[in-house]
Amino acid sequence: MINLKFKLNGEKVSVKTEAGVRLIDLLRNNFGLTGTKEGCGVGECGACTVLMNKKAVNSCLVLAGQLAGASIETIESLAEGEMLHPLQRNFLEHGAVQCGYCTPGMILSAYALLDENPSPDEEEIKEAIAGNLCRCTGYKQIMDSIKATADELNSKNK
């Protein structure tokens, strides 16, 4: 067992865990953050995407013992109380959520993209979510939601 300290959704946390536990299991089992989903477990589907030091990563491929000092953000950190993040609101408004399993990972990939590149073109959006599989929507609505969020955030910042 190790005493692990890292930053989770903006707060300093410490937890006793085995070093070889995967980040996704740590989030779900030790912190009850079940918004992060497990799909393939080998880094192909992106359902488990979280932000590690602001970058999108597959939490099924990061081990607890690698975390020391890292800053992790999960889907639970996006909404402010009852107020959804524009990405979350736009996903709902554009019909980009059907079964919802890919949604947290998809939104975090989009969040990381907009953080780095506030005005992505279509190709850049496709590239950013290429590692997130969705079997329901056909991606069109997801692309629309991300584009709409980028436009919205840009017009606000003008």
Place this chain on the structure above:
Amino acid sequence: MNNIEITIPKTLQEALELISGGNEGIGIIAGGTDVVAGMRQGSNRFGGINQLVDVNHIKEMKGITGAGGIVTIGAAETFSGIISNKIIRKELPLLAKACGTIGSVQIRNRATIAGNFVNNAPCADTVPVLLAYDSTIEIKSLAGKRELPLAEFLKAPYRTQLNSDEIVTSIKVPLPKGDFKGDFYKLGRRRAVAISRITLALLIEIKESRINRLRIASGAVTPIGTRFNGIEKEFEGKTADEKTLKAIASRLGERVIEVTGLRWSSEYKLPVVQQICYQMLYSAVYGGGK
């Protein structure tokens, strides 16, 4: 796998002492995109591991620097780090392109360049490019350091010359001197998160309508990433016309079959390898596509 020990050394010295400490079950982890997935799937390549040394925080193994016509890439540099580097985008475009085809953003944010060729899967996407660029790697142990060409380092699928007390610290890529043109090509089942079925890296320099220098390397269609020195020598000095380019492509296909033997997929892969090679040569020599 839960109860393995993970150590995060801050210096290379510390890491080398750890791996030389007599624990046979010690392994190195960086991005973990092969190691974690492999351990979970019970791959025998990672069997018996009880301790992992995380090399992500070792300064000597990070960063990209250019000096004296050589670009040195830290072994634990991520693909995202490599793609966003200006020197690499400008001077080593094939490498930037190959790194950009790997996995997904999530994978590229974690996976490292040395992980790609130390793992040495037949489909490792950066290997053909690094071979075409004549890369050498630097390896350190408590006893000292050694440098060797990547082509020598790679032995067989998933096997390299790396000893258990050694760590790859950097890869050195000499900037091609001269007027090389070329490209990297990857064929997978889809464009992202795909295991390569065919990869080709090609550089060609034309002088006075003749092929002055030629470099061809493949991955996925050969057991490990492979440079075709024989073909390169055979065609250097020949007139760079369509007939010669076709002959090169044809020879490459024959050579691939010689290396791998006839397989169920050969009927498909052989003409594709030849056609892609021809198209890449044509674009490099005449510009544009064909």
